Amino acid sequence: MRESNELKDEFLAITAHEFRTPLTIILAHSQMMARLLRRIPNLDLNTASRLDESISSVETQTRQLTNIVNTFLEVTRLNRGQITLAREIIDMEELIAESVNNHRTTSTLHAISYTIESAKRAYIVNGDKARLLQIFANLLQNAIKYSPPEGVITVTLKQMSNGEGQSMVEVSIQDQGIGIPKDAQSRLFERFYRAPNIAGGQTRGVGLGLYIVAEFLRMHSGTIRVESRGIPGEGSRFIFTLPLLQDEEMRS
Template sequence: RNNIERLNVLVNDLLDISRIESGRVTLNSRPVNLYEIAEEVVTETLRRSQTENKPMALSVDAPKNLPPVIGDKDRVRQILSNLVNNAYNYTPENGTIHVNIHQQNGELQVDVQDNGIGIKVEDQARLFERFYRGEDPLVLATPGTGLGLPIVRQLVEMHKGKLWMQSTGVPGEGSIFSFTLPVEKMENK
């Protein structure tokens, strides 16, 4: 069953990245409540942690009355879901994953922070390349296609946002993946 699920993920990721790169993905852009999506993704990940018996502390922090972003709700959810799932996969039991959303300069910034294994400095430059997974034995032992982050990068760029990451490379200090999306502009009437 696990092999079938892994194959399904691989096929879907391959289809997704080829559609995105060939320009066949069009965004159905409208106002999107980013906080709501973050809450849903964190709730799903908490359920997963219970099902897999891998205790994890997950939280979302955002100020009240965040403006909506302009984006494709399903694709914004995919961005957040991929980043939170990565954090979950590379954070050991009893770890923490924190999603922080804040507004600045006409954008919302989302930071997905974990205290997982971190990312070696020498692997960071290639992290968003297709199929690249690094050399760390802990990374290689974790199932994955090496397509999640390239898909996230493409989707963030399609939304006119930016994506970056920070990690000291020290195990246990984790990493922070951040992205921005433009806020809905309020028209003066």
């Protein structure tokens, strides 16, 4: 098992480095073709629209592949301890609202509902914005991927204490999807692990999303856990926490 993960890690590292340059070049050329297309005189409408569709399809697929390669690169960096976090003051409510809205356009079928439990103050954290967005996006994308199209996804934010006097923001993402068997739950955050699909369907993936989520949270002194009874349709809930910035820390 360990050996096979090491082989996969090696493959990731090679892919991450070798694929990036060609992908950047393909993307640049497809963008140039789209621009040139508009300059071709006397092109009939039908041909123009078909070419336009082909070029956009190349562009979309290249972006998807680039996302996968970027995931490989992040995992390679995590394995080698090469990630350093940027630190800035972030309003989690804004960050999540932004991400939810981006996903609404990519998943028009899912009803993503979004509630914020009344708080006396804003949920401000000190963290790496790109990485915090990645954490939330990976969880939301899973909720979308492992739920039926009409499933409701509920995102909740609230404040809690971690038991050591530290105030935390708790973000929960609840879906109505296939759920996760109890005996698979402890392994979900391992890299490359994918749970047996209890609904019997097939979904694509490499099993790195939750590993990245857990590692990024650990680097931010946060936590993650999952709750699911493993009953299809009852869904899963992923809950993560991050330390809230205290008022006095914000002033200093």
